[in-house]
Amino acid sequence: MTRAVSTYHQRIAREKRALILTAATSLFLELGYDRTSLARVAERSGVSRATLFKQFPTKAALFDAMVTESWSTAEDEDPPPVGDVLAGLSTIGRGYAELLGRPQMTDLFRIVIAELPRFPELAEAQFSHGKMPYFASVRDYLLAEHEAGTVRVEDADLAATQFLGMIANYVFWPALLVPGWQVGAGRVAQVVDEAVRTFAARYATTGPE
Structure with a gap:
């Protein structure tokens, strides 16, 4: 049961990460890097700010993740x-x-x-x-x-x-x-x-x- 729960949480985290990166890319293209806030990214991606900040505490960290992805x-x-x-x-x-x-x-x-x-x-x-x-x-x-x-x-x-x-x-x-x-x-x-x-x-x- 523990493994199943852990796997489920990992899958959800990956899905939310993908939503965040997609939303960030879209906003960077639309508004530019400077005018895009993490709050906007959270709103566009449909995840909570707490979830976003947990994965990407800064906008620079978010951009680095986009590069890696x-x-x-x-x-x-x-x-x-x-x-x-x-x-x-x-x-x-x-x-x-x-x-x-x-x-x-x-x-x-x-x-x-x-x-x-x-x-x-x-x-x-x-x-x-x-x-x-x-x-x-x-x-x-x-x-x-x-x-x-x-x-x-x-x-x-x-x-x-x-x-x-x-x-x-x-x-x-x-x-x-x-x-x-x-x-x-x-x-x-x-x-x-x-x-x-x-x-x-x-x-x-x-x-x-």
Whole structure:
């Protein structure tokens, strides 16, 4: 019985957290970060102020949670096994394209860009809590493949930037800037496949060093 009650409470807490994050994102887009209060978020989400403050005692904590939520996907999963760089990069590339295609990712970037002049700390949160941890996971995978001899990567930061950039430049940035821009699943798959082939042509080796 105790376990069932605990599980129930955890589920309710997750549901309320999701409502809060959705409401906060909507309000940040509508009103801006400065004019959005935690009280407004509580009202929009339909949870009590006490519940909201318990999970997010400050607006900065709430924004940090939005960043973490937006960047979480291929995120907490283990990296692909080392040894087959084409398969590994395909897995990473598909996960990255899926992540960038989420509406909350576009929303997050729009909030950061709009508020950058007055709240540069939002960009710092986005970079340090979202982008960089994800980027580091890709860089570390490439370093592991380098150690295995499947690729020869002298600058892992640059190589990771090149690979992710080939995908983001087609899948994400136009969607952020051009109203109505959409990329079909088939085109996304083609973009990822071409990024993998291009990366392999530049960095892959024929065998262990």
